[in-house]
Amino acid sequence: MTAQPDTEAQATPDKPELTRRRLLGTAGAAGAAGLALGAAGATGVYAAVAGPDSGSSPALSTVGSTEVVFHGKHQAGITTPLQSRGHLIAFDLAPGAGRKEAAALLRRWSATAAELMAGRAPAADTGVALDAGPSSLTVTFGFGPTFFDRTGLTARRPVELDPLPPFSSDALDPKRSEGDLWVQIGADDALVAFHALRALQKDAGSAARVRWQMNGFNRSPGATAGPMTARNLMGQVDGTNNPKPSEPDFDRRIFVPAGGAQPWMAGGSYAVVRRIRMLLDDWEQLPLKKQEQVIGRRKADGAPLTGGTETTDLDLDKFGPDGKLVIPDNAHARISAPEQNGGAAMLRRPFSFHDGIAADGTPDAGLLFICWQADPLRGFVPVQRKLDRGDALSPFIRHESSGLFAVPGGPDRGEYVGQRLLES
Numbered sequence: 001m002t003a004q005p006d007t008e009a010q011a012t013p014d015k016p017e018l019t020r021r022r023l024l025g026t027a028g029a030a031g032a033a034g035l036a037l038g039a040a041g042a043t044g045v046y047a048a049v050a051g052p053d054s055g056s057s058p059a060l061s062t063v064g065s066t067e068v069v070f071h072g073k074h075q076a077g078i079t080t081p082l083q084s085r086g087h088l089i090a091f092d093l094a095p096g097a098g099r100k101e102a103a104a105l106l107r108r109w110s111a112t113a114a115e116l117m118a119g120r121a122p123a124a125d126t127g128v129a130l131d132a133g134p135s136s137l138t139v140t141f142g143f144g145p146t147f148f149d150r151t152g153l154t155a156r157r158p159v160e161l162d163p164l165p166p167f168s169s170d171a172l173d174p175k176r177s178e179g180d181l182w183v184q185i186g187a188d189d190a191l192v193a194f195h196a197l198r199a200l201q202k203d204a205g206s207a208a209r210v211r212w213q214m215n216g217f218n219r220s221p222g223a224t225a226g227p228m229t230a231r232n233l234m235g236q237v238d239g240t241n242n243p244k245p246s247e248p249d250f251d252r253r254i255f256v257p258a259g260g261a262q263p264w265m266a267g268g269s270y271a272v273v274r275r276i277r278m279l280l281d282d283w284e285q286l287p288l289k290k291q292e293q294v295i296g297r298r299k300a301d302g303a304p305l306t307g308g309t310e311t312t313d314l315d316l317d318k319f320g321p322d323g324k325l326v327i328p329d330n331a332h333a334r335i336s337a338p339e340q341n342g343g344a345a346m347l348r349r350p351f352s353f354h355d356g357i358a359a360d361g362t363p364d365a366g367l368l369f370i371c372w373q374a375d376p377l378r379g380f381v382p383v384q385r386k387l388d389r390g391d392a393l394s395p396f397i398r399h400e401s402s403g404l405f406a407v408p409g410g411p412d413r414g415e416y417v418g419q420r421l422l423e424s
């Protein structure tokens with residue numbers, strides 16, 4: 001089965017001038033995604049952007065006018081090219097709030113998300129993003145393990161939400177981990193992302209309270225002339241060997257099939273979210289050659305140390321003239337490769353973060369690691385188990401928080417996210 005785009009870009013009849021189809025896998029934002037989405041997501045190039053819809057608004061550029069549609073088989077924000085801004089927010093249902101309040105909240109949130117993603121302002125708007133256009137805004141909703149007991153839906157909790165095993169390198173802060181509900185916001189404009197964050201926080205009203213919030217970023221769309229995989233704050237090209245929607249087993253690996261134990265999860269996916277601090281002062285002292293051996297790839301272009309270009313396969317059996325493996329035994333790319341983990345694969349779609357300087361004077365910076373899979377036990381868990389036992393990257397990172405969320409399939413028109421769980 002061929003992969004489908006998570007959402008279809010489409011013209012909105014009332015504001016056709018603000019809408020253009022997005023060719024996934026093209027330059028700019030798509031390059032920053034590090035996701036080669038070409039074949040599956042390509043929908044063609046667009047109608048020209050017409051002028052502003054009010055006398056005072058400036059015309060929109062491609063970045064501002066690009067719209068990702070809310071409704072579809074899968075929620076937006078999974079295979080969508082990486083955006084330059086991201087907010088991750090976890091909420092807990094308020095004391096006394098149950099299934100009814102949760103359903104009403106998801107209905108409100110879905111309506112707001114659909115409007116904002118289309119570039120329309122909700123009622124009583126703050127005006128923060130009035131002239132910015134949709135800017136590839138996506139809003140993605142998920143349910144944490146605790147959601148199901150709180151709403152009397154214990155029997156509907158997927159086994160895939162069983163707690164992740166502890167890992168020896170974990171240094172997790174419970175206050176910044178888990179949560180009943182999870183919202184991922186991405187946009188190619190910082191004001192659009194903030195605007196969505198505020199609107200959704202206000203929608204929560206008395207039904208849910210923010211448990212934690214994390215803010216992230218990626219390279220700006222269009223910064224490089226051609227498509228380019230993202231770089232992380234260690235300077236590595238990161239995302240090269242992600243599963244591609246054009247691959248025949250992509251859907252099976254990333255999305256929950258229909259006909260499973262929890263029918264409401266059909267078309268959905270499981271998100272593992274980890275705040276991974278990078279110990280940048282230590283990393284930056286490591287000579288370039290050693291840095292490259294930690295990953296097994298060249299820093300400049302992401303090519304394997306065994307040669308070729310970024311997209312050349314790693315040659316894991318190649319020895320150098322010194323009789324040593326060219327890609328060391330403990331290199332991150334070797335240990336995490338699907339062929340070393342019984343085929344385990346996940347779609348990594350992270351944001352970088354920088355929250356200033358920590359009390360010890362080191363940068364509080366790193367990766368908001370988000371990975372998507374049909375089953376965490378066939379994605380994140382086996383790979384992290386292996387990394388935990390001897391990844392050369394481990395001395396330079398610290399897993400500080402963790403969350404696991406069931407992200408239902410995308411809503412049909414007239415439906416809200418999670419309705420199949422909350423109303424059946």
Ligand SMILES: C=CC1=C(C)c2cc3[nH]c(cc4nc(cc5[nH]c(cc1n2)c(C)c5CCC(=O)O)C(CCC(=O)O)=C4C)c(C)c3C=C
Nearest residue numbers: 236237238239240241276295333336337338367383384397
């Ligand atoms: C458990 C899953 C993973 C965690 C946690 C993780 C953290 C992490 N990774 C990098 C940098 C890179 N990772 C790369 C490849 C890669 N990483 C994982 C999994 C986890 N990474 C996988 C499955 C892969 C692909 C392996 C393969 O198939 O070859 C790379 C190489 C380029 C690429 O393919 O993306 C880099 C660089 C950091 C900095 C980090 C924590 C902060």
Ligand SMILES: [Fe+2]
Nearest residue numbers: 332333336348
């Ligand atoms: Fe990695």
